[in-house]
Amino acid sequence: MNDLLLDISEVSKTFGRGGLLSRQKIAAVNQVSFQLAARRPEILAIIGESGSGKTTLARMILNIETPTSGKLVLDGIDLAAIRSSDARMAFMHKVQPIFQNPFESFNPLKRLDRYLFMTRRRFSRAAGEGAAETSVDDALQKVGLSLQEVRHRYPHELSGGQLQRVAIARALLAEPKLIVADEPVSMIDASLRISIVNLFKTLRDDLGISIIYVTHDLATAYYISDRIMIMQKGCVVESGDARTVLRAPQHPYTRQLREAVLLTEAADVAAGVSGMNDLTSPGAPERRA
Amino acid sequence: MRANVQQPHAPQDAQPILWVRDLQAHYRTSHFGVRRGVKAVDGVSFAVRRGEIYGLAGESSSGKTTLIKSIAGAIRPPLEIVGGSVEFAFLPGYGGLHRAPPVDVARIRWRHLSYIMQGSMNVLNPVRRVESAFVDFAYPHIGGSRKQFEQQVVAHLARVRLDPSVLAAFPHELSGGMRQRATLALATICRPDFIIADEPTTALDVVVQKEVLGMIRSIQRETGSSVLFVTHDMGVHAHITDRLAIMYAGRLVEEAATAEIFRNPLHPYTRHLISSLPRIGDDTPREGLGGSPPNLADPPPGCRFHPRCPLATEICKREVPAMLEADTGHRVACFAVNQGARA
Ligand SMILES: Nc1ncnc2c1ncn2[C@@H]1O[C@H](COP(=O)(O)OP(=O)(O)OP(=O)(O)O)[C@@H](O)[C@H]1O
Ligand SMILES: Nc1ncnc2c1ncn2[C@@H]1O[C@H](COP(=O)(O)OP(=O)(O)O)[C@@H](O)[C@H]1O
Ligand code: SF4
Ligand SMILES: [Mg+2]
Ligand SMILES: [Mg+2]
Numbered sequence: 042m043n044d045l046l047l048d049i050s051e052v053s054k055t056f057g058r059g060g061l062l063s064r065q066k067i068a069a070v071n072q073v074s075f076q077l078a079a080r081r082p083e084i085l086a087i088i089g090e091s092g093s094g095k096t097t098l099a100r101m102i103l104n105i106e107t108p109t110s111g112k113l114v115l116d117g118i119d120l121a122a123i124r125s126s127d128a129r130m131a132f133m134h135k136v137q138p139i140f141q142n143p144f145e146s147f148n149p150l151k152r153l154d155r156y157l158f159m160t161r162r163r164f165s166r167a168a169g170e171g172a173a174e175t176s177v178d179d180a181l182q183k184v185g186l187s188l189q190e191v192r193h194r195y196p197h198e199l200s201g202g203q204l205q206r207v208a209i210a211r212a213l214l215a216e217p218k219l220i221v222a223d224e225p226v227s228m229i230d231a232s233l234r235i236s237i238v239n240l241f242k243t244l245r246d247d248l249g250i251s252i253i254y255v256t257h258d259l260a261t262a263y264y265i266s267d268r269i270m271i272m273q274k275g276c277v278v279e280s281g282d283a284r285t286v287l288r289a290p291q292h293p294y295t296r297q298l299r300e301a302v303l304l305t306e307a308a309d310v311a312a313g314v315s316g317m318n319d320l321t322s323p324g325a326p327e328r329r330a
Numbered sequence: 331m332r333a334n335v336q337q338p339h340a341p342q343d344a345q346p347i348l349w350v351r352d353l354q355a356h357y358r359t360s361h362f363g364v365r366r367g368v369k370a371v372d373g374v375s376f377a378v379r380r381g382e383i384y385g386l387a388g389e390s391s392s393g394k395t396t397l398i399k400s401i402a403g404a405i406r407p408p409l410e411i412v413g414g415s416v417e418f419a420f421l422p423g424y425g426g427l428h429r430a431p432p433v434d435v436a437r438i439r440w441r442h443l444s445y446i447m448q449g450s451m452n453v454l455n456p457v458r459r460v461e462s463a464f465v466d467f468a469y470p471h472i473g474g475s476r477k478q479f480e481q482q483v484v485a486h487l488a489r490v491r492l493d494p495s496v497l498a499a500f501p502h503e504l505s506g507g508m509r510q511r512a513t514l515a516l517a518t519i520c521r522p523d524f525i526i527a528d529e530p531t532t533a534l535d536v537v538v539q540k541e542v543l544g545m546i547r548s549i550q551r552e553t554g555s556s557v558l559f560v561t562h563d564m565g566v567h568a569h570i571t572d573r574l575a576i577m578y579a580g581r582l583v584e585e586a587a588t589a590e591i592f593r594n595p596l597h598p599y600t601r602h603l604i605s606s607l608p609r610i611g612d613d614t615p616r617e618g619l620g621g622s623p624p625n626l627a628d629p630p631p632g633c634r635f636h637p638r639c640p641l642a643t644e645i646c647k648r649e650v651p652a653m654l655e656a657d658t659g660h661r662v663a664c665f666a667v668n669q670g671a672r673a
Contacts, residue, residue: 089535090535090537091505091506091507091534091535091538092505142533185623189625190625190627198357198359200390200391200395202389202390202391203390203391227532227533228390228532229390229562230387230388230389230390230562230563231562231563231564231603231606231607232389232602232603232606232618232619233389233618233623234618235606235608235616235617235618236618236619237618239616257535257536258536259536259610260608260609260610263608263610264608284613287611288610288611297537298536299610301536301537301539302610303539303540303543303563303565303568303569
């Protein structure tokens with residue numbers, strides 16, 4: 042058994058951009074290192090403005106993008122050494138992605154139930170039509186859907202939020218050790234967002250799955266993560282215990298992010314309303330005479 | 331930052347510019363002989379006043395986009411308007427864009443009504459430069475010489491802090507925030523009376539989002555447009571909308587001034603929604619709603635919230651609660667709240 046589930050050391054990625062004459066180099070990710078322990082599953086939040094390199098880092102962890110320099114090792118597998126399709130398969134069994142835009146993660150011409158059954162066939166040894174139905178339905182139930190609702194449907198027939206839940210269900214079918222979720226709840230409403238981040242907690246606590254949670258929603262990051270990493274222009278500018286960092290941000294950029302959170306004031310107003318959390322009595326209109 | 335919570339902006343007594351009456355819009359599909367009717371919008375009524383930003387919130391798949399599509403006339407099979415009407419003050423007499431002659435619709439589009447769709451890539455054609463969208467949509471309405479038009483476009487782009495060079499770019503070459511600002515510029519350049527925006531900032535990071543919202547607000551103040559602003563993000567509503575309607579399973583369940591919704595939510599679903607918002611520094615566990623979101627192909631009878639409502643009684647399972655005024659300007663559809671209220 043390996044001590045580290047994920048070991049990233051000094052990883053960088055540079056992209057070239059622009060025409061032939063004025064070619065610029067962009068350091069999308071710049072010398073990033075961090076580890077996830079194998080024994081203690083955790084939720085690590087990666088936060089940063091758009092263009093700060095979060096997605097590029099996530100794509101390197103998923104082996105979709107190759108680093109310009111540095112090394113990534115997942116559960117003993119050096120990503121740079123993955124060549125054969127067997128090795129790729131073994132890798133995908135360990136780590137599964139969830140992307141920001143669910144409309145882009147599904148083929149619009151393919152029925153969702155087929156897609157789920159295909160994934161399940163690819164990853165599960167247990168045979169049998171009935172067993173497949175049950176495990177696909179189980180995965181969908183975990184995200185508040187059911188096979189009955191998804192059967193025969195195409196991606197455009199579901200709303201953005203529903204489709205994202207199907208994507209999470211699909212990831213669960215591979216029974217991964219690590220889920221890399223790139224802004225998985227941006228399209229999802231507050232109540233469901235809480236259900237999904239609570240689901241991430243359950244995945245961590247009950248199934249021992251570690252989660253890299255890329256987001257710009259600071260409130261849910263505070264709510265679920267163990268550790269947090271703030272990125273700006275490809276570099277990690279602050280990292281540490283999620284609560285400590287978000288309660289008392291040290292870096293000016295972290296403070297700027299905190300100030301852009303829109304909800305604080307409104308939620309404070311709501312939280313100040315007495316009895317708000319008592320949902321067993323109806324709201325009372327303040328009738329004016 | 332000043333949130334709207336303390337500060338409504340729009341005049342309280344302005345005349346409506348849009349009336350939606352008992353609108354019903356269903357998706358009718360048939361797969362391998364299995365017929366399915368999704369009642370995505372089922373009896374929605376509200377009015378939007380001149381000069382206000384009217385918000386629409388609701389959980390995923392509650393029918394927000396469907397409602398918006400029906401209002402904007404973007405109706406393609408399997409979506410069908412099954413009943414009710416939509417009327418804009420600038421296009422009276424037809425009961426909806428879907429019933430108006432195409433020439434009239436073409437006349438008002440962009441000039442009087444613009445629609446920012448969920449996922450802005452839909453407006454900008456991926457294989458054509460940004461400039462061509464302005465020429466195709468806005469030039470016919472603005473007219474004049476091409477040179478003047480170009481100057482106007484460049485000046486307008488500056489308002490949303492975009493460099494003129496974006497005009498020569500293809501949509502995929504721009505970041506999400508830049509694309510969204512280009513779409514916003516396109517939607518506002520003709521100074522339309524009414525702007526419909528479906529999740530316009532959902533894909534943006536918090537810093538850019540706040541910036542884009544500020545731009546929407548300032549352009550709206552300057553032009554006096556009305557905005558129908560759809561998002562599931564309550565923080566965005568608190569920041570920008572004047573009034574707010576909450577949608578659940580294809581119907582409106584509550585409507586009031588945004589500040590009032592946060593201060594005194596009445597409907598059990600709204601109360602849950604507001605109390606589920608996580609806050610930095612607050613460690614109390616939050617729960618999502620128990621039960622599943624309703625399947626709109628087979629919605630529960632009576633009040634659609636009843637299977638998940640802690641206050642449900644017998645009547646809730648049989649009868650549909652009407653949207654009644656519980657307090658001045660505060661409408662709610664709930665039997666537990668509305669005892670003794672008037673229509
Ligand atoms: N083309 C379609 N054919 C059949 N059903 C559809 C179609 N488009 C949407 N639906 C269904 O209509 C319902 C409402 O979807 P809609 O897109 O309006 O939700 P929404 O409130 O905008 O959600 P989100 O916040 O996730 O965007 C959902 O049950 C969805 O599955
Ligand atoms: N395939 C690519 N080609 C060129 N530049 C890219 C590519 N992917 C990302 N970039 C650039 O790298 C930087 C980081 O992008 P990204 O990782 O997507 O950031 P984030 O996910 O934090 O928004 C940006 O400047 C982006 O434009
Ligand atoms: S009408 Fe009944 S079920 Fe519906 S919200 Fe009110 S109390 Fe709950
Ligand atoms: Mg990204
Ligand atoms: Mg939608």
